[in-house]
Amino acid sequence: MKLYDELAEWWPLFSAPENYAEEAAFFARLLAEECKPAPRTVLELGSGGGNNALYLKSKFQMTLIDLSPQMLAVSRTLNPECKHLEGDMRTVNLARTFDAVFVHDAIAYMTSAADLGAAIRTAYLHCRAGGVALFVPDCVRETFVAETKHGGHDGDYGRSLRYLMWVVDPDPTDTTYRTDFAIILRDHRGDVRFVHDSHIEGIFPRAEWIRVLHEAGFEPRTLTDEWGREVFVAQCPS
Numbered sequence: 001m002k003l004y005d006e007l008a009e010w011w012p013l014f015s016a017p018e019n020y021a022e023e024a025a026f027f028a029r030l031l032a033e034e035c036k037p038a039p040r041t042v043l044e045l046g047s048g049g050g051n052n053a054l055y056l057k058s059k060f061q062m063t064l065i066d067l068s069p070q071m072l073a074v075s076r077t078l079n080p081e082c083k084h085l086e087g088d089m090r091t092v093n094l095a096r097t098f099d100a101v102f103v104h105d106a107i108a109y110m111t112s113a114a115d116l117g118a119a120i121r122t123a124y125l126h127c128r129a130g131g132v133a134l135f136v137p138d139c140v141r142e143t144f145v146a147e148t149k150h151g152g153h154d155g156d157y158g159r160s161l162r163y164l165m166w167v168v169d170p171d172p173t174d175t176t177y178r179t180d181f182a183i184i185l186r187d188h189r190g191d192v193r194f195v196h197d198s199h200i201e202g203i204f205p206r207a208e209w210i211r212v213l214h215e216a217g218f219e220p221r222t223l224t225d226e227w228g229r230e231v232f233v234a235q236c237p238s
């Protein structure tokens with residue numbers, strides 16, 4: 001995916017850190033409520049540009065894992081005090097546990113039940129007894145909406161980015177959908193270029209999520225957050 005590779009340095013203009021303050025505050029509250037004693041250490045899988053970590057790090061000691069070295073570099077600039085590690089959420093093993101594990105929108109890149117199961121098992125492996133894991137997919141099968149959105153931001157020295165995002169589900173019977181991004185980049189010289197990036201993302205029915213979470217050893221439940229997303233709250237039994 002070009003967005004997390006050759007375009008990674010543009011990530012803060014694609015998805016600005018300041019837009020994450022409210023939802024990160026919600027996740028921090030949820031982690032504090034669901035995890036007793038209060039969580040101190042949090043592992044984030046698929047931490048991307050570190051926009052959630054920017055806010056979570058004032059409350060928790062964050063360890064950030066991502067597949068993309070370029071996205072980790074963006075996050076290191078924003079969050080130099082956090083530990084960053086390159087790894088795949090399906091296979092990484094840090095040989096230690098955390099009070100909580102947080103998996104935000106990056107879970108969308110699990111496109112098969114086998115991949116989803118592997119990522120959930122990674123979360124379980126790293127969660128201490130009595131701890132909690134939060135999974136925040138953009139949608140589940142029941143809440144999927146085919147739609148078009150746009151966004152982007154202006155940066156320093158005249159750099160700007162705008163995008164159009166087009167979400168479709170060509171085959172509602174499988175576990176994937178498709179998001180095409182039309183991205184327009186204006187550099188510091190004023191030169192404009194256009195990039196098309198196509199992402200295949202995973203989508204699973206709520207009951208499949210719950211089944212896989214149980215199978216890994218979690219005690220799961222769901223709630224709907226104020227942005228209409230289904231959040232899976234998975235307790236690790238004491």
Ligand SMILES: C[S@@+](CC[C@H](N)C(=O)[O-])C[C@H]1O[C@@H](n2cnc3c(N)ncnc32)[C@H](O)[C@@H]1O
Pocket residue numbers: 004045046047048049050051052053065066067068071087088089090104105106109
């Ligand atoms: C939408 S971005 C995450 C943005 C993040 N929520 C933030 O706060 O900046 C998705 C990230 O998932 C990462 N990713 C995709 N597949 C992954 C995998 N198998 N393991 C770890 N990270 C993965 C990508 O490299 C990308 O950085």
